[in-house]
Amino acid sequence: MAAYLGEFEQLLLLAVLRLGSEAFGLDIARELETRAGRSVSRGALYTSLDRLEDKGLVRWRVAPGTPARNGLPRRVYLVTPAGIAALRASRDTLRRMWRGLDHLLRDPTP
């Protein structure tokens, strides 16, 4: 049984997946802002990533820094197989819950 994922955790994992091999903190935040319309505090961002890491759902590797960041290193995130499984489980749960309710929630202005 995969770990339960909160909504923000799901969004984070999806953002990392979308960014492919370039998912470092700044881009993850931008992805959330542009695609999910979420302005996210960096405090919440990094502590949530830490939590996902603790659960074994993401891992990261170090990439060298650039002058624009005073030469400080980057951490590029990857979703682990356990992360993928957790996402899948969450999606399946949602799907089950959605099934048969589409007519109730249909957008009135198609």
Next chain:
Amino acid sequence: MSGPTDRTPNGASGSTERTPNDERRPPRAAAWLLHRALPHGVRGDSILGDLIEEWRARGGTRTASVWFWRHALSLTARYGSRRERRVEPASAGNRSIHMFLDNLRHDIRFALRSYAKAPSFAIAILATLALGIGASTAIFSMVNGIILRPLPFPEPDRLIFANELNPNGIGMSVSWPNFLDWRARVHAFDGLAAGRTNPFTLTGREQARRVDGRGVTSNFFDILGVRPSLGRSFTEADDRIGAEPVALVSDSFWRRELSGDPAAIGQRLILDARAFTVVGILPIGFRYVRDTDVYVAMGPFAGDAMLLDRGNHAGYFALGRLKRGLTIEAAARELEAIENDLGLQYPQTNSGIAVHLERLSSRIVNTVRQTLLVLFGAVGFLLLIACVNVANLLIARGAARQHELAVRAALGGGRLRIASQLLVESSLASAAGGLVGVGVAAALLRTLVAMAPEGTPRLDEVRLDPTALLFAFAAAAACGIIFGAFPAMQASGVSGQHVVVRGRSGGALARSHRLRRGLMVAEVALALVLLTGAGLMIRTVLQLTHVDTGFRADHLLTMQVSFRGERWTDAKRVAFLDEVFARVRALPGVANAAAVLSLPIDGSQWNSVLVAEGQPVPERRELLPSAAMTPVTAGYFETIGMRLVRGRLFTAADGAQSSRVVVINEMLARRIWPGEDPLGKRLKQGWPETPGTWREVVGIVADVKVDGLSELTPLQAYIPFPQSPTSDLAFVVRTDVDPASLQPAVEAAVHALDRDLPVFSVRTMDRVLEASIARERMAVLVLMVFAIVALTLASVGLYGVVAHGVTERTHEIGVRIALGAERRHVLGLVVRQGLSMAVLGTAIGVAGAIALSRWIEGLLFGVTATDPATIVAVVAMLLTVALVACYVPAWRATRVNPTQALRAE
């Protein structure tokens, strides 16, 4: 982005571009904060890097920096508390600092929440602190500005003021020849100068004006240590008899009247119809005692026959700069010896005369010192009361939370953690109170300065004093910390379990009760002392406003004129006054008009010894009586509303050529001719051997107050103005309408006759009276405010203690009622307990007030400092308020529902 290692952009982007790192940096403090909060190593570094990169991507602008700060704070908040978990090797010290900061943040948040939950407690503590800190800071700023701060001259402590004392020990000015002898013989000073106020009429410009002037010896400015900012100072040559008249002018006069033009040096000023050459401009902000426009050297006056008369004390005071290392006592001894020699050398004029020395700084503030010190004392009491109240509130709160604290201790809350949390709470209250206190202080200070009696010295030097603020704040904070810690110590001292099982009469609880009751007694005592002071001052002002002045002060307009210059011969002045008063009396709304040398209340301008015909001259000449000589025009007594006791008043027939007459006051009649009829008797102004005219007493008038309301009436002799015409006069105009409304008409009547005669100091007599007791009024107002605040605080405190006691004893009271105690017994029980504190406090307070009475004595009039009526009234008032404060919670106690109280167990 360029390569990962090279931090310098290559030249392609243009030579103007510099290293971005040097050009702009993210906010340094925020970066530092992040550095402290984020985990060490690549984790933290990468987060910081992300932030910096984005900051730069956002343009590194101000907005970007705000953004940076926001996220730095969110990261600090999130990571600050987690850091230990993620530490890659961190030092133990570092870790504990982080834990401390983390706890502090929690404590502050917790304190804010707990204050929000008990807003009335928060407001009470805030208001108490704000009032205490605000009032004490304002008053201290006042005292500091006027009394404590040194004068703005170099080494002000070496500046000594000296004058002479008449044989009765009354201060008077130094006779000019005596001053010259002092200066020639004395060694204790680096220099000795003389000076006197010398107002001038300034003419030769568009409108004649009165200017404040001072005649000084040429070394006056050297002794003060002041050099003109432009031109030259006075030289010895300027003091020689017959020297060309020269003047120094103040910077403000120079800017105002001489348009700030450096070419003003060498210009002529016409002062009292004499031309003075301006030789220099004094530095900006220079002032000696009060603002003065013009200083003149002695040249034009040094040869005056009046000045050279050794028996004439013409208004000069000496100012010396003490030699380094000498004490004022040594200087006094030397001058006394010189004065003794002079007494032997010139017995006619100098016997019995003594010298008086004082530091300039203390001389300047003599009149207000006592008022300010009493207020200062009062403010100390207020601050104490505020502190006691805060302590009481905190202890009560601590006691109420005993249970909560015990539970926390039982659940594993460390003693230190609980104690530190309580400390944070009380420090937070102190800080907030101090902040509001600054506002209170500023507002109060503005009010005080506005209310200060006219002529209070150095008032413009009064500023809100940061040291005072700090002091009051520290006092309140210390109080908050000490008493904030009290429940903390108790909480940590009591074993958790003990209190959790509601040890209702635990030792700690009893201890806190004793302490609170003790504090309450102290607070009541302090409040009583303040109330007594306020009561005494109120009675003083009441007495003063009911003093019989001897004249009718309502509907009187007064103004000063001064006839200066050669053209105002005696005859011309007399004729001018006749003409002016004829015109003024014809004005609609005017009932009568006359003139006098010195107005009542305002103080006498001319005091002189006098001799009564046929009475023995006392062996010791200094025992000759001295009287306030007062030339008046015909109609003066009627105009001002004085009462004729016997004989007649002056009429127009008492002219310059007619027989010499005098009207005396009752005081003089009693003193010189006790038990005799003075009418027809004769007296002479001056010493027995000085030539003069004998005057026949033609009338006796009732005494009027001469030197202010609180002073005894001196002997007074009124002389017809034409027989002794002075050059300074006050007009008094009795009106049927509002006196102030007639000012333009009366001034116009004067200027219609002479355009160049300055009219100044126009006041209604009511205002003269009011100004004379302004000092007392201010003391009353301040003390009253303090007393009311003290009474409020004390009663609120008392209410709090009693109410708290009732809450704690709900169970016991419930049992009593259940067992059949009547409600009035319960009422009596609670009220008695509360009142016992008030009564004990009152008793201590009365003792304290009596012990402190001598401090306020000098401010009182018509009432003693231990006036029983005042003390009884104050005690009654305090106990009444205390009774109400106890009754309300007691009444609530009787409403206790026994079944509920018992079930609560």
